């Protein structure tokens with residue numbers, strides 16, 4: 001046993017977050033052969049959970065999902081924290097370290113409410129507040145209507161059932177974790193590139209807590225971590241906010257990794273996509289370099305959404 005007191009794992013309290021926290025706890029317990037009650041899950045309500053009716057970009061960005069967990073971690077109220085990697089802001093506090101990434105799930109998006117992307121026509125309404133999803137959809141179907149759609153996965157599905165929009169996009173990974181295996185149509189990543197960190201469960205600990213970092217090293221998936229580092233370095237180097245439509249995906253390809261990424265104008269009319277290959281050790285620099293390549297090709301108006 002590591003110690004008499006259970007290790008405290010902080011998480012948001014949404015149904016998806018709790019499933020992910022249980023997965024992280026189970027992986028840690030299994031890797032070390034500990035008793036099941038050696039990890040205690042501590043749900044913490046974040047500002048992002050409290051404000052459901054406005055786009056994230058409007059109310060202060062992704063830090064709203066992390067701030068309260070960061071505070072608890074740094075105060076020692078929890079020993080480690082679990083996040084959906086795609087909801088973490090690209091620059092994190094220095095005293096907090098990315099300690100582990102669980103094996104990535106299916107990165108694709110699913111479209112709910114219609115049979116597929118091809119069924120979307122101008123004038124139809126899609127429920128999303130994600131600038132990336134909105135821009136990617138508008139790039140394919142100009143004239144599409146957009147309806148602000150936040151809330152947890154169940155809320156968004158209920159809003160489709162209620163006819164508040166014709167369709168919505170959700171990450172397959174989240175649906176899968178909630179047991180919603182059969183709903184929606186898969187969209188290939190070649191058609192709709194996912195968000196940086198999509199389908200990855202990230203675990204953080206205090207940067208100075210070497211005991212905790214050591215325990216968590218046992219459950220990290222090396223390829224997932226490499227992909228996450230590249231995608232997050234790309235996003236951080238762009239310098240965008242949560243208003244900025246950004247997509248990135250790194251996958252292993254033989255001995256190396258393949259990184260695809262794009263930025264779009266919010267109306268979808270301008271889209272700059274690039275790709276590169278890199279060895280695992282160069283994940284961060286490859287992400288940064290791809291951001292420079294893309295920004296160099298962007299119009300001044302699009303670039304101004306990023307480098308301030």
Ligand SMILES: NCc1[nH]cc(CCC(=O)O)c1CC(=O)O
Nearest residue numbers: 084087170171173174198199200
């Ligand atoms: N923004 C909310 C969010 N954060 C993580 C997931 C899904 C799980 C994941 O991508 O890891 C979702 C729901 C969605 O966008 O469909």
